Amino acid sequence: MFSPGWDTMKSFFHTSFHHLTLTERQRIIAPILGLVLLIVGGLFLVALHPSVQPDERRLYIAASITFTLYSWVLLRYLFPYAEQYPVLRWVILVGHAIGIPLISLLFANVGLLFDAIMSLLTVILVVILFGRWPAYTFLTSNTLPRLVVYTLGNIPRGHTFLAVAIPLFGLTLIETFSIVGNMLARHITYLETINGVARRINVTIEPPQVIELLSAAIQEALEADTYYIGIQHDGTLRLEVLYDDGEFYPPQEIPEKNSLAALVIAQHRSLLLHNIPKEAPALGISPQTVGKDKINLSWMGTPMEAGGHLIGVVAVGAYRENAFRYSDLELLESIAQQAALALDNAYHHAEVEERSRRDSLTGAYNHGYFLMALAEKARQAQQQGKPLALIMLDIDFFKSYNDTYGHLVGDQVLIKFTDVIKRHIKKGDLVGRWGGEEFAIGLPEANGVQATQIARRIAESMKKLQMHDRQGNPIPAPTISQGIALFPYESDDIYTLVDLADQRLYQAKNNGRNQIFPSPAHWKHIKT
Incomplete structure (x- = not known):
């Protein structure tokens, strides 16, 4: 030493x-x-x-x-x-x-x-x-x-x-x-930074990790008082990372108008301002604040683009004039470009992975992924001491329906059935195609009574479904049978829970179809 x-x-x-x-x-x-x-x-x-x-x-x-x-x-x-x-x-x-x-x-x-x-x-x-x-x-x-x-x-x-x-x-x-x-x-240093960013970013295919690495690279490479990483989505810019004078702020959305970031997005090119109070008015921009209620005096931003489309914006600010040189902007552009390519790859990978989880016809989760997701929801429910309801659903006489009206009409029934289910469940709930005309719904934090109410609403919506044959003539909508089981009160094992809900589904069919089993009275004996 x-x-x-x-x-x-x-x-x-x-x-x-x-x-x-x-x-x-x-x-x-x-x-x-x-x-x-x-x-x-x-x-x-x-x-x-x-x-x-x-x-x-x-x-x-x-x-x-x-x-x-x-x-x-x-x-x-x-x-x-x-x-x-x-x-x-x-x-x-x-x-x-x-x-x-x-x-x-x-x-x-x-x-x-x-x-x-x-x-x-x-x-x-x-x-x-x-x-x-x-x-x-x-x-x-x-x-x-x-x-x-x-x-x-x-x-x-x-x-x-x-x-x-x-x-x-x-x-x-x-x-x-x-x-x-x-x-x-x-x-x-510039080349080492770019090489380091590329090396670290290219080993991950998860968008949150890419954004986290981009944030770390900005802090390491540039002397900035503030910075943010914004991802464009449906006319708004969501700031996934917002750092201001030593403090990180929660993600937030800002409108894509009348801002320096909006100008970068509109022109698809970088922007460097040495003195915002003097230069911003000439651009027709009124400086806005995010994070702390304090205006930056220097600012630079660059778009993140890949594959011919805009992904978002990276912006860096300082509370002093002339804080950044054009070489700093070139460094920010290179870092942002590396991040954009990594994010584009990550999003494509996520899309491919999401498609692999989905049933190609209905968009519901496929059998395998639904079971995995249900197991994870059950684990969370057990940790939190909350219930998890499972509904198994089956379209009554679907084979006869297919034989009578054709498979194309049958496919439309499956698609509309899935849409009906999605209208009656929350964002965090699960819907999967179990196989053929049988579907499954996972309802975290729902008890038996609540699950029965959801099952009834789905059945009522199916009755109101307007269906037509290939000639455009109206045809009757199919009915559905449903079986419900409750985790962990009736079973603390997912596979046993599925078997129980499936047995109750077939009990509903044996009771005459277009039924929900068990009846609401069953749940009065189970305290959740």
């Missing part, structure tokens, strides 16, 4: 290019080191010039060889080890800062040029490898020795401007490379 001082040192050496690996950063600085080698080669050529004295020639050749070897050691060993040991970075920084001006004294003819070029190239190396503040530390440490060296070295007065020019050029290089590094870091 690092000590606090070690952590502080690591933080100081934070570079804008930290998203890149050491190998990638070494590739960036390789051309710079190549230029250093060219300068070293220049020293070697200077050494070969006839005007150079033998002592200077030996010095230049020795320096050329030394610099070449040192550049290789720097790239191969010192920089990689400096990644692990920040102390080594200080050694490299201070050593180069002091060493370059001192070494320049050795080369009378080209010392000034050597100092300027090597100092500025080292600034670039440091800002890329170690960061902005280490580069400023190098520049400061490099300037002070230079002033001393220029004073002691009898540098011509006309060249003293380098004492000022080198730091100024160095400062410019540091800021330029820091800006480029920050832009690169933001772009890499």
